[in-house]
Amino acid sequence: MSDANARIAETIKANDVVLFMKGTKSMPQCGFSSRVAGVLNYMGVEFEDVNVLADEDIRSGIKEFSDWPTIPQLYVKGEFVGGCDIITEMTLSGELDTLFAENGVTFDKDAADKIREANG
Numbered sequence: 001m002s003d004a005n006a007r008i009a010e011t012i013k014a015n016d017v018v019l020f021m022k023g024t025k026s027m028p029q030c031g032f033s034s035r036v037a038g039v040l041n042y043m044g045v046e047f048e049d050v051n052v053l054a055d056e057d058i059r060s061g062i063k064e065f066s067d068w069p070t071i072p073q074l075y076v077k078g079e080f081v082g083g084c085d086i087i088t089e090m091t092l093s094g095e096l097d098t099l100f101a102e103n104g105v106t107f108d109k110d111a112a113d114k115i116r117e118a119n120g
Contacts, residue, residue, distance in 0.1 A: 004061030012075045016105055017047035020062045021072040025049040032084035033072045039091050040074075042115065044108040045100065077103045092119055 012018050017040070023029030025037045025047065040047050052059035052071055059071070066073055066080045074081040076099055081087065090096040091112065100107045 002057075002061065004055075004057035005065055008058065008061055008065045011048060011050060012078050015048035016077055016103070017045055018050060018075040019047050019072055020050045020052055020058070020075075022051070022053050024051050029053060030071075032070075036072045036074060036084050036087050039087065039096075039115065042108075043111045045105060076100070076105060091115055 008020075019025070019033075019036060019040065021028060021030075021033035021037060023033055023037075025041060028034035028037050029051075037049065050058060050062075052062060062071065062073055063069055068080065068083060070083045072087075073083055074087055081099065082090070087096065090099065092115070094112075094116070097107070097109065097112050099105075
């Protein structure tokens with residue numbers, strides 16, 4: 001396992017929710033990362049943000065690790081969930097709520113409902 005893969009695996013193992021993104025949760029540097037971080041922040045989800053722009057090994061390594069070509073990438077309890085389009089769909093359908101609830105991840109259900117109301 002490469003050093004980047006080992007660091008990725010350790011980060012995913014050490015945190016219930018991890019978002020590999022361009023920028024940080026407080027300062028996203030691309031629209032897709034901003035959308036996913038915004039959803040998680042709005043829903044009050046505690047998550048570890050990993051800025052792939054700060055480390056080229058992680059940026060390329062995460063794509064190989066997940067076998068997913070784009071960033072952002074969300075992991076919940078060690079499992080790859082998806083990128084921006086998948087997270088958006090899951091948020092609007094309520095599937096993300098279910099995923100968090102089933103995995104013991106604390107989130108604000110009212111905030112999730114407000115997202116759906118605003119986009120319904």
